[in-house]
Amino acid sequence: MITTTTKKLTLEKFLELPETKPASEFVDGKIEQKPMPQGENSRIQIKLCTAINQVTESAKMAYAFPELRCTFGGRSIVPDVVVFEWEKIPRTEKGRIANRFQTYPDWSIEILSPQQSYLKVLDNLLFCSQEGTKLGWLIHxxxxxxxxxxPEQKIKLFKDNDLLPVLNNIDLQLTVQDIFDWLCF
Structure with missing residues (x-):
């Protein structure tokens, strides 16, 4: 992860900068570029978005977005997957989806890359929880x-055939093993 420290950089100034690939985040006054997603990260990301959206989109319950910038609480972060409950998805006056999401997600999912700091990723999930996010996953x-x-920053470890918690009213049953089985072709 590349970190750039710039004195007097504000969130507003950060948001005026051009987007980077991979995405950069603004945390505690610093710009931190995320590592480039690799095979495992990409596979889990697309499979999770697909699994969640197959259950939630037609019922207009929620929607999962890959790598969507969320700006709130003085930070601008780009989790690997975010899920917004349907009524909370920002929209334009015409009813279209907004380009800028200036709120916290209902569910934030991070997939740890080999070069990523475990502590920084966990810090983002805890920050989301503190700001109102209902559920966070850190996939290792x-x-x-x-x-x-x-909620209330309670943390629990899940492994093997443990059934994973999802947002209320979402009828999706996934175990930890299901997630990692996606990595086998």
């Missing part, structure tokens, strides 16, 4: 576990 492909952040 190398160790094959998922750390779940609940």
């Amino acid at each position: 492909p190398e160790e094959e576990f998922i750390l779940v952040v609940f």
